[in-house]
Amino acid sequence: MLQDIPSQQVRFLPSGRELIFFASTVTTALGAWIFLKLLRADGVQLTDGLVLALFALLLFWVAFSFWIGLGGVAALMLGRGTRGLRPADSSHPLTSRTAILIPVYNEDPNPVFANLAAMYEGLAASPQGRQFDFYVLSDTTEPRIWVAEEAAWYMARRLLKGGGRIHYRKRLSNRGRKAGNIEDFCRRWGAHYDYMVVLDADSLMSPATLLQMVRRMDANPRAGLMQVPPILINRQSLFARIQQFSSAIATPILAHGLAVFGRSEGNFWGHNAIIRVRAFMESCGLPELDGRKPFGGTVMSHDFVEAALLRRAGWQVWMLPDLGGSYEEPPPSIVDHALRDRRWCQGNLQHLKVLPARGLHWVSRMHLLQGIFSYLASPLWLGFLILGLALGMRENLGATQALEFAGLQAAPGEVAGVLLGAIMIMLFTPRLLGLVCAIASGHSAALYGGRLKGAISLLLEMLFSALLAPAMMIFHSRFVLEILLGRDSGWTPQQRNESLGLRLGEAVTAHRLQLLCGLLASSALVVLPQYLAYWFSPIVGGLLLSPFLAWATSRPALGQVAWRLGLFLSPAESQPEPVILRARELAAHPLVSPPNSALQALANDQKLFFLHLAILNATTWEAPQREFLEQALEKHRKGILLSDKEEIALLSDTELLEEIVAIQSRLEGFTARQLKQVA
Secondary structure (H helix, E strand, O other): OHHHOOHHHHOOOOOHHHHHHHHHHHHHHHHHHHHHHHHHHHOOOOOHHHHHHHHHHHHHHHHHHHHHHHHHHHHHHHOOOOOOOOOOOOOOOOOOOEEEEEEEOOOOHHHHHHHHHHHHHHHHOOHHHHHEEEEEEEOOOOHHHHHHHHHHHHHHHHHHOOOOOEEEEEOOOOOOHHHHHHHHHHHHHHHHOOEEEEOOOOOEEOHHHHHHHHHHHHHOOOEEEEEOOOEEOOOOOHHHHHHHHHHHHHHHHHHHHHHHHHOOEOOOOOOOEEEEHHHHHHHOOOOOEOOOOOOOEOOOOHHHHHHHHHHHOOOEEEEOOOOOOEEEOOOOOHHHHHHHHHHHHHHHHHOOOOOOOOOOOHHHHHHHHHHHHHHHHHHHHHHHHHHHHHHHOOOOHHHOOOEEEOOEEEOHHHHHHHHHHHHHHHHHHHHHHHHHHHOOOHHHHHHOOOHHHHHHHHHHHHHHHHHHHHHHHHHHHHHHHHHHOOOOOOOOOOOOOOOOOOOHHHHHHHOHHHHHHHHHHHHHHOOOOHHHHHHHHHHHHHHHHHHHHHHHHOOHHHHHHHHHOOOOOOHHHHOOOHHHHHHHHHHOOOOOOOOOOHHHHHHHOHHHHHHHHHHHHOOOOOOOOHHHHHHHHHHHHOOOOOOHHHHHHHHOOHHHHHHHHHHHHHHHOOOHHHHHHHO
């Protein structure tokens, strides 16, 4: 037993972090040694060193993820995911003030406020709920969505009786994007709060989880940030349902593994986390990166950097894998998933400029490297596969003599098969163990449709992942190339509308590069030795099938078929928490409908007009140039269609708005001044 070991020896026992790193290194060394013998089977070539270096680098990150997964399984079974944190006292009344921040950018306001209302109602049922305020922080650039947000906020506040606790703020300048949005909140209102819970527009958290997060922060005064891993919910397309099932299986394992490795040097995933406001304001100011976009400018993937800065300043950053009640929504299709990855790819590659920063903890640098390599791995794998194909086309490779390992002999093809099989085992074992943990009891198994259907779902998910991987490799390789060529991703809102799914033509267009690569690779299979062609065929098949896979899995109808068959079920769907049910119920009854024209909506709705004026008067920002405003007003008078920028400019100027509304209202016998008197 551990307590029987002298204290002098206990100090030298390796930690979970050290064991994971050591095991990853040993696994990589062993795999590289075997691969080197395979390369030498037909003589030493100039390209062998490059191929070996690529293989070792790629294998290390596969092994690292594998051992983190095994560490997560061990931590989950032993209940040690939050080892090192002081337990929270649930009986102690809360005195800390917490702001729940919901940054939005051109989002449908109805589901945003449905989620807000569900969380607000749940907290209001607790005496401690009075310590929470909600802030919807808008960076919206579409005029019609702007006024819809205002109307939805006003209606939600009245229906919930949330005056003074449900706030709305619109920025005219989107400086710094989401990080700048949070910074603006901290500068204006941060001094009034001890903590802030940062959400995304589609985030949802249970009231019990929110209360527990605050209690844990109270119990751990050195903690600067605590991340609660979110589970995917609410989508119906087949792609989304597969992602939701995979999330339910894999996220607990991943989160526990990251908690074991990270300990108090954890990471931030950008949302569904609680942050100590003072610590954030003192240490997380993000500079503009040197150089032009895409590597320079605003830090796009700010979350990893903020976690590293908090730890550098001496604050602890924790993963809380034992807390549930944390949710978000997945993209509805492979194409939407890839579009989101384009922005993330640029943000993560920007971290190459952050890595050399002074004072960062080595684990924080590892988190940054993981994010960078999650995208660089694709072009490296592509390069490795191309070199592998070139090596495989050597005429004498299939005729080389057998290789000897510890007195045993094996053909090169057998060795290559064993090596690839070992990599597949490392990729899929954590998910298999995750399913074993998930369906260990009869009750938990029923939430996944039963043990048999849970196992079938996982096998189908693994097959889908294997077919999807080559397509994502090409997507990510293209993204990296575009970024190296200086192409900026811009800032586009995430697609959340499933509708009827992708059209086949859209899927083919989006995957045309995958099809081209698949056709080229399939011609190479003809000249490869049979054993290599066998192992390369799934990659080629995935590329050729990619547009049809994207088209089919984007359809909600196929997702409904899977649901009726009991496949890809998850606990959040089979037994949803009350906050999920309430949010769905509220979302089914929309508060507002975004108008076709924001100016026309203000002119036609006097209450909305005065609400908009009140919000403008409570906000300070730099007004657009007068000449630009006058030109926009003249176009409006002539009935010329305005751009979003022009309409936003008119919506932000109270004097011109009064004139516009007066013009409309005179038709009804009122002037703007008389309308104010009526109000």
